[in-house]
Amino acid sequence: MSTTQTAVHAEPREEAAHGTRPIAWKFPVTYAALALLSLLVFALFSPAGARTRFQLSTGSDFIAIPVLDLPSRPATWTLGLVLAALAAFAIWRAVQRARTGVWLPVLFGTLFVLAFLVWAGADRNAVIPLVTVLTGALALSVPLIFGAMCGLVGERSGIINIAIEGQLLAGAFLAAVVASVFTSAYAGLFAAPVAGALVAVLLTFFAVKYQVNQIIIGVVLNVLVVGLTSFLFSTVLTQNAELWNARQQLPRLPIPVLSQIPVIGPVLFNQTILVYLMYVIVALLHVFVFKSRWGLRMRAVGEHPKAADTVGINVNRTRVVNTIMAGAIAGLGGAFFTIGQGLAFGKEMSAGQGFIALAAMILGRWNPVGALFAALLFGFSTSIGNVLATIGTPVPSEVLLMLPYIITIFAVAGFVGRVRPPAAEGVPYEK
Known part of the structure; x- marks a missing residue:
């Protein structure tokens, strides 16, 4: 090879060594915009002399943490300047073409939410119950987490599951009916996954056996479940609610010692089964999913079904079994709407949570832990809106109610970065 050719071939290597890949501006610009928002709105418009108070403990905690009383304007200025420093750091790292760890978005998001709460709760003659906010966030996230896990197992296996909404609603319906008939919330807990699995059976029957478009069949199943449960609610449940739709609630099971830890104890360890x-x-x-033979087979049929078939994996059977199991998981999530909260069944009470669960799965990049945190983010935004609407804030209540849906739009639009679904999802397999 000549000297010229050697130089030409060496050029890309040198460029790669010096890191000439395009600068990723998406997150640094977002950080800068949010830091500017914090300074121009939260800090400048905090009432002079106002204070914001946070309640950090409950009466059953080991240690009674006093109410945290902060001067609103100095606190928002301090938080805004810290956010600006983090944004500047993110920009510097972007210019250096260096990656930042997950600690930066977590820290930035936490401080931004804190700045928002300090501003929103300033001079409201009310205490922001932080434990209540976190408890509500977890409660609101439960059906989203179950739904996201359902979608993850199905799509990792190659089946697009748009019917999560219907599976949640079916689980809520059967859990309420069985719990009412047997006067036992635990009986409803056993029935809920059966309802979700039955919807999944229909999904796999048409998607695998007859190779119907999986998105279309998912939408049809959602409509079917909504129509069927609404019809039964109007004709059966409302006529004899004492028998078919009486309220039953799963009891809380506090874990000794752990449930009395301040802040996290009541949130994580004083829950239902x-x-x-x-x-x-x-x-x-x-x-x-990542460290077992089952998980390897599941990911194989979702990514390269032909290669999986070559090594002896029954692709369609794997997809059917996994999707039905995923439906059972979604059915458990539906049980939260009724027996999990002690409510009777109501028409369309899932209220679109299945679609937000899909967004959480995408935001979490088809990873259980990522989907968990994404669902918690949606639940937290809803919980904040509920609490702040109660104590009164400068933000209109309609905007607070829109928060989880705004986050959903950004998630599915790819704002969090490019996400790649399993390569063979939605593609029927023929041997």
């Missing part, structure tokens, strides 16, 4: 099941399912999926 349904929430504890959620912890277990997320942990097991995180291990099994």
Whole structure:
């Protein structure tokens, strides 16, 4: 090879060594815009002399943490300047073409939310109950987390599951009916996954056997479940509510010692068995999806079904079994709407949560832990809106109610970065 050719071939290597890839401006610009918002709105418009108070503990905690009383304007200025410094750091790292760890968005988001709460709660003659906000966030996230886990297992196997909404609603319906008939919330807990699995059976029947477009069949199943449950609600449940739709609630099961830890104890360890099941399912999926033979087979049929078939994996059977199991997980999430909260069944009470669960799955990049945190983000935004609407804030209540849906739009629009679904999802496999 000549000297000229050697130089030509060496050029890309040198450019790669010096890091000439395009600068990623998306996140640094976002950080800068949010820091500017914090300074120009939260800091400048905090009432002079106002104070914001946060309640950090409950009466059952080991240690009674006093109410945190902050001067609103100095606190928002301090937080705004810290956010500006973090934004400047992100810009500097972007110019250097260096990656920042996950600590930066987590820290930035936490401080921005804190600045918002200090500003929103300034001079409101009310205490912001932080434990209540976090407890509400977890509660609102439960059906989203179950739904996201359902979508993750199905799509990792190659089946697009738009029917999560219907599976949640079916789980809520059957849980309420069975719990009412047997006067036992635990009976409803066993029935809920059956309802979700039955919807998944229909999904796999048409998607795998007859190769119907999976998005279309998912939408049809959602409409079917909404129509069927609404019809039964109007004709059966409302005529004899004492028998078919009486309220039953799962009891809370506080874990000794852990439930009395300040802040996190009442949030994480004073829950119903349904929430504890959620912890277990997320942990097991995180291990099994990436570190087990089952997970390897599931990812294989979702990415390269032909190669999986070549080594002896029954692709369609794997997809059917995994999707039905995923439907059972979604059914458990639906149980939260009724027996999880002690409510009777109501028409369309899932209220679009299945679609937000899909967004959480995408935002989490088809990873159990990522989907968990994405669902918690949606639940947290809703909980903040509910609490602030109660104490009164400068933000219109309509805007607060829009928060989770705004986040959903940004998630599915790819704002969080390019996400790649499993290569063979939605593609029927023929041997």
